[in-house]
Amino acid sequence: MVDGRSVTGFEVQQTLHGYGEGHRLLSGLASLPPRDARTMLILSDSAVGGAKLPEEGYLTGYPLAESAKYVLARTWPAPEMKRPGCVWTHSVIIDFADLASLSSASAILRLFRRPEAVTREMYEGPLTVGDPASPEPGKFDSDIAAGLLGALYGSPDSKIVGGLDAGLDEDIVLRVWMQQWPRLRRSFRFCTFTASDRSTQSDSFDLQLIPNVSSIPRLRLPNLVSPGEATRAPELEPLVEDLLDPDVDGLRRFLRESGVEVSEGRGAMRPLCAVFAFVRGRTSDPGLALAALDGLDRSRASTTRRQVVRRLAQDIDSAGDLGFQMVLDEVRSDPEFDEALAARVGAELWRREPASFVGALVGTDLLSPATNAALSQIDMDDLMRGISRDPGTAPEIAKRRGDLLVAEGFWTVPGIDIERTIASSEDRSERVVSSLMSSVASVSRSAAEQFQGGAIIGALERVGSVLGRDHVEPWLQALLGHTRDLIDALRNRELKFAPSISRLAHTIDPDDLFCDERGDPWFDAVSGMVGELTTEEDGHLCAFLLARALGRQSRDPAALMRLSLEKVHRALAGSRMPPDGWRMLRNQLPFVMPWQEWDRCWRVRSAVGAKFVDRNLNISDFVNLVDDPELWWQVASDTSHGWGGWKYLKQVQRRLEVDGADDPGGRKLAALRSIL
Amino acid sequence: MAMIEPNVSIVGLPGSGKTTFLAALWHLVQSGEIPTRLRYGSMSNEDYAYLNQIVKLWRRATEQGRTQIAGMKSIAMHLVDAEGRAIRVSFPDVPGENYRAMWEDRKVDEGLAENLGTGNIMLLVNGDRIKAPAWITERLHLAGKVEKGPAEEPARWEPRHAPTQVQLVDLLQHLMRAPLHRGARLLAVMIGAWDQVEGEGLSPVDFQAAKLPFLDQYLKSGRDEWTFRTYGLSAQGGEFDENDENNASAKVRTDANRLRELDVLSTRIRLVSDGPESHDLTEPLEWLMGDQ
Numbered sequence: 012m013v014d015g016r017s018v019t020g021f022e023v024q025q026t027l028h029g030y031g032e033g034h035r036l037l038s039g040l041a042s043l044p045p046r047d048a049r050t051m052l053i054l055s056d057s058a059v060g061g062a063k064l065p066e067e068g069y070l071t072g073y074p075l076a077e078s079a080k081y082v083l084a085r086t087w088p089a090p091e092m093k094r095p096g097c098v099w100t101h102s103v104i105i106d107f108a109d110l111a112s113l114s115s116a117s118a119i120l121r122l123f124r125r126p127e128a129v130t131r132e133m134y135e136g137p138l139t140v141g142d143p144a145s146p147e148p149g150k151f152d153s154d155i156a157a158g159l160l161g162a163l164y165g166s167p168d169s170k171i172v173g174g175l176d177a178g179l180d181e182d183i184v185l186r187v188w189m190q191q192w193p194r195l196r197r198s199f200r201f202c203t204f205t206a207s208d209r210s211t212q213s214d215s216f217d218l219q220l221i222p223n224v225s226s227i228p229r230l231r232l233p234n235l236v237s238p239g240e241a242t243r244a245p246e247l248e249p250l251v252e253d254l255l256d257p258d259v260d261g262l263r264r265f266l267r268e269s270g271v272e273v274s275e276g277r278g279a280m281r282p283l284c285a286v287f288a289f290v291r292g293r294t295s296d297p298g299l300a301l302a303a304l305d306g307l308d309r310s311r312a313s314t315t316r317r318q319v320v321r322r323l324a325q326d327i328d329s330a331g332d333l334g335f336q337m338v339l340d341e342v343r344s345d346p347e348f349d350e351a352l353a354a355r356v357g358a359e360l361w362r363r364e365p366a367s368f369v370g371a372l373v374g375t376d377l378l379s380p381a382t383n384a385a386l387s388q389i390d391m392d393d394l395m396r397g398i399s400r401d402p403g404t405a406p407e408i409a410k411r412r413g414d415l416l417v418a419e420g421f422w423t424v425p426g427i428d429i430e431r432t433i434a435s436s437e438d439r440s441e442r443v444v445s446s447l448m449s450s451v452a453s454v455s456r457s458a459a460e461q462f463q464g465g466a467i468i469g470a471l472e473r474v475g476s477v478l479g480r481d482h483v484e485p486w487l488q489a490l491l492g493h494t495r496d497l498i499d500a501l502r503n504r505e506l507k508f509a510p511s512i513s514r515l516a517h518t519i520d521p522d523d524l525f526c527d528e529r530g531d532p533w534f535d536a537v538s539g540m541v542g543e544l545t546t547e548e549d550g551h552l553c554a555f556l557l558a559r560a561l562g563r564q565s566r567d568p569a570a571l572m573r574l575s576l577e578k579v580h581r582a583l584a585g586s587r588m589p590p591d592g593w594r595m596l597r598n599q600l601p602f603v604m605p606w607q608e609w610d611r612c613w614r615v616r617s618a619v620g621a622k623f624v625d626r627n628l629n630i631s632d633f634v635n636l637v638d639d640p641e642l643w644w645q646v647a648s649d650t651s652h653g654w655g656g657w658k659y660l661k662q663v664q665r666r667l668e669v670d671g672a673d674d675p676g677g678r679k680l681a682a683l684r685s686i687l
Numbered sequence: 688m689a690m691i692e693p694n695v696s697i698v699g700l701p702g703s704g705k706t707t708f709l710a711a712l713w714h715l716v717q718s719g720e721i722p723t724r725l726r727y728g729s730m731s732n733e734d735y736a737y738l739n740q741i742v743k744l745w746r747r748a749t750e751q752g753r754t755q756i757a758g759m760k761s762i763a764m765h766l767v768d769a770e771g772r773a774i775r776v777s778f779p780d781v782p783g784e785n786y787r788a789m790w791e792d793r794k795v796d797e798g799l800a801e802n803l804g805t806g807n808i809m810l811l812v813n814g815d816r817i818k819a820p821a822w823i824t825e826r827l828h829l830a831g832k833v834e835k836g837p838a839e840e841p842a843r844w845e846p847r848h849a850p851t852q853v854q855l856v857d858l859l860q861h862l863m864r865a866p867l868h869r870g871a872r873l874l875a876v877m878i879g880a881w882d883q884v885e886g887e888g889l890s891p892v893d894f895q896a897a898k899l900p901f902l903d904q905y906l907k908s909g910r911d912e913w914t915f916r917t918y919g920l921s922a923q924g925g926e927f928d929e930n931d932e933n934n935a936s937a938k939v940r941t942d943a944n945r946l947r948e949l950d951v952l953s954t955r956i957r958l959v960s961d962g963p964e965s966h967d968l969t970e971p972l973e974w975l976m977g978d979q
Contacts (some may be wrong), residue, residue: 032847033701033784045794051782057752096700096752096928229736 016480020141021112023119024080024104026359027134028055029089030097032038038103038134047075047135050214055084056206064088064098067126069204070181071100072188074107074197081110081197082182085123099126103138111193114263115146116185146257151183154243157251159183162242163218164250167278169236170208170216174224174564179238184218186254190263190687195277208232210367217277246285249293262287265551269315275309282306286315290322297323297334320493325350327359335363343378350384355375357385362393365401372407386411391418406435416443416587422450430458433514439463444470444486451482459489464496468506475511476542487518498524501532509542513552521559526566533559534570547589553578561599561618572619576646577637607642615648616642620650630666633659634673644682651686695975696802698862699811700786700854704879704922705755709762710745711922711956712968716766720953725969728765728773738762746952747921748943766969767783774976776803786931788852789861791846801867807873807975808862812855815880816921818900820850821867837939852902863911871912875971876902881919881959891919891959916960918971924955 025038034056036048043051057064068087075082076195082100101123105113113119118140122131140462148154148275155178162171173179181203188199203217208230210216221227227237236242260679265287283305287293289300300319307315320341324336330338339360342353360382361368369380373384376499389397394415398405405427407413416438420427429452434442444466447454459467467486475483492495497515500506501524507517523544524532533556544552553575560571579596582588588596600618607614623633639641647663650656660683667673669679674680699705716727737913744751762775779859789795789899795803843849859874878884878891889897894905906915946955956966 033787035787094752096754097748403782588956 013146018479019137021109022139023106023109023122025103025122025134025136025138026051026055026102027096027131028100028102029126030092030094034097038131039102041420043075044077047078050075051082051102051202053211054082054209055086055098055102057088057098057203058086058095058209058356059207069202069212069220070184071202071209073200073216075104078104079107081105081107083116083398085117085120087125091127096494098622099562101125101134101333105465106139106521106595107193107197109140110197113140114189116189120185127226129622132621146186146189148188148256148257149183150180151180151255152238153251153255155179155238156187156241156254157243157247157490158238159187159218159242160205160250161244162236162238163187163278164238164247164280164284165242165244167276167280169234169237170232171218171236172208172227172232173220174217174227175204175220175222177224177239181220184220186257187218190250190254190257190266193685194270194273195279199274201347214413229548231499231512236311247287249287249291250280260291264288265318269312269318271312272311274311275307279307279312283315286319290318292322293428295326295329301334301337309473317345321349322358323347323351327356328362328449330359335359339378342381343376346377348377348381350381353565354384355390356392358389361385361397365402365404368397369407371405373412391415394418395420395424397425398427402428404547406432410435410437413438417446419446422447422452429642430456430461433458433461439466440470441466445474448482448486449474451478454482454485456485456488459485460492462489464500467493468496468500471511472506472508472684476508476516477536480514480517483514483650484518487515489662490515491519494524498532500669501614502529504535506536507539507541509540509544511546512536512540513544516552516555517591521555522562522564524565528566531559531565531567531571532627533580534574537574546587548580549578550582551585551589551592551595554596557619558599559657561596561622564636568622569628569636570625572622573632573636575621577613577639577642579615580612580637580642583615592629612645616646616649617653620646620656623655624650624653624655627659630663631673633663634667634679639681640678643679644686647679647683648686657687690855694774694806695972696806697788697809697811698803698858698895699813699879700851700858701784703811703812703813703970704920706741706751707745708809708877708879708920708968709738710741710751712972713742713957715953715968716764717742718868718953719779720951721792721966723967723969724973725766725768729766730764745923746947748923748925748927748946749927759828760945768976770974776972777806786858787847787854788964790849790857794862795867803862804867804869807875808859809837809875809877809971809975811857811877811879811920812851812899813880814878814884814894814898816851818851819898820853849903852899855899855902856905859905859913860911863913871914873975873977874913874915875975876905876906876915876917877971878917878949879920879922881957881974882921882923882925884917885959890961891917892961894919916971916974919957921955921957921959922948922968924957 024040027037027052028034029037031037034052036052039277042645044310050073054073056070058071064087066088068085071082071084071086073082074080082104086098086100089097089099103119103122105119122138124138159171159179162169162173184203186199188196188201191199199217200214202216203220205219208228209219210217221230224237227235247465248683249260249262255262257263266283269286270279285299285303289297297319300322304312304316304319316664317338317386320338324328324338327335327338338356341355342348357368357378358372360371368382371382373379391414394408394412395418398408398421402424405424409432413436415421416436429447439462444462448470467490471486472485498505506512526532537552537556556571557579559565560568560575565571567591579588583593588611596615600614602622603614619636622628634647635672647660651660664680664683664687667683671677671680696798697705697708715723716725719726741751766774766776768774785796785799824967824974861874876895878894881891884894887894906913923946925946926940928939928943949955953966958965958968958970
């Protein structure tokens, strides 16, 4: 089995070379291009000069570049020939494509036949390679294997020459060969017994075995490396393990998938092993894998890179900057990137670079869906942390995460642009206003004006009670833009919390809200008011109501005066009226001579009386204007001095004479009689 | 010092004794056992390993193995003549397969072409392995004697079946045509294994005329610009032991024992020409230097 595919066998060509007035092709395939035929002629000749060839022969493996075929040949000594130095070489010629399907060389080895035992005709036709068996566990010293692999892949541009007496043999060479990915396998040149360098100028042998290690120094090969303790490389440990126990950890599959895209030949093995170790979790240091990727042609090794990226993505929080950037690039470019993994990458981007995250959110590449998916999963604390790092991200984040708008602490993150953040969101609900109010963040009037009056009023009722005046001020101001809502709220007693009403009275002008036929909304609001006010607040509110009563807007001034006059008078008399209350009230009082200005109580009484007279207000309201008899007498007295006052008071007198229900004890009537 | 290079190419079909000649020459100039026309000066590429390997076998009176096809071994040797002139002698000790390919495949290796295109030629012919032409009249005569013999399918003709002298003439003609042509050349025809063929009582010149008439006529006709001499050469001096490399049953020969026991190994070498017989292989080399 190769990659899960069943290999059912394939045909190979064969040749026999030997001596016949010179070394020559004796039998078999004759249709090779001349250069390949020449290569076969040379490499089928004896690999040794004076050394004694092993009776069982030796193997030579090499590609035929023009034919796109690979030759595995066994060469035997031919002492039966008259000339010394003659050999037989039986070559099996395998298509590159078929070579890739081999997982073990044993099926090929079984095809070799020495000429003495068979007739020449047997070398004429093609041979069939049976079902390739899976490679069996190796039986050799792992130290020797480690030295060989370290030399081969640690010195990829060198010729590797090892001694048969040092434990190397045909079996280990074939296993190393079969371990390689197809592209490397088909370019790998090796010989298991030689006494000199078999390389030519254009075709260098990768691996050659010689009888004795001691003879290596005499070889005088350029760029020669001999396997041993010094050539072992720890990062190739997976290869050694795989050689002993083939493909238990998926290494060969990995090499097959990755190797198809690498062009570095043997030089790619070390980087690929480092990548494999990381991808399979054998090492946790992504730095090694990234450094390994640098050793490969990035434009080609996309599969390898993708595997590293996938692994990095799984532990994205521990990835370094370089690795993280790679993962990001991959998410951006790979439409098939796992969505859940991409979302994790997006979340990590938020943690590292909030501004880039927002950039991706609004972008059009494949990172955009990843960040959007991530945003829905990032918990509130992480969101706040990111916004703290880069407050400029708040509007875009809040736009997509509405829950942020009501999160405790969000509006107080230093540096965020509240107005822009509100503008970016579509949520204009009362709970957002409540969140903003309770955050006690500094909200501009223009920011508050983005909300509807109802939402502001509801929030004021909900959380305004516990807030300082400064914090609700912009909201109250914003309400002025929604007078209809405000009037309804006052009239319907939706805004009934006394401090809120008091603050509203501080914010707006007494004449700001119009009245309709249903009466004065302020009267409704104050009548249904709940909660306590301080003396000062109460004084100011009464001054506001009285000022409104004296102003031009209210249609029910008598009712407002009845609510406020007594308190205002008492506060003025006791010098307890807040200055802003008096200023507001003063603006509604008639002009007096400068020497009369000091008597504020008189001025108020006169103004109230004049209002009744001028507007011919309801007699009954005048009768019930205040509870204090003395004050009532004073008002009546001051009214009598005004234009038309005498006449109005006579109406009041007649009313009391007819119906004294509102004058217990006849005190008011008596007072009028004394005045009139 | 005058430098003349390169000058000699040793040419011969497989098994013609090229490597044995080189081994004998190396022994001759290295040992100084006998006076020679040319003496050893130096090696330019210091490839002693190969020379030492082949000379070891020669001294042990053991047959040389085949020269492998892979890696042409170009031996460049400085020889000094009696007048003190240094001469660079280049021996492309290439396998016979390369010359065979020139005949059979009409191809010449680039490196070999470079060598053959510049020097004079020493053509080695194994006198004991000359493949004579198969005359049709002889075949018919033989067939007449073997009545009702086994019916034989005529073998398909292949270039390899051509007579030795046909191959040699073709080879020499190649050397006089582009890309190998370099003008008039000197040619030393060395009839090797002379100790094996001298029993016929022919001088080397007569041997050439009798056994290689086509070659002889080609050279004498002057069709190409060859100036030639013919020598009889026994570079071994007798039968060597078979090479025991990969051959456990290699034969040990009594003649080889005799050769090993000679006090002066250089006397194994025998060079026969019109003049007195000598042991000096450098004599034809000196002649081949003559026009340079």
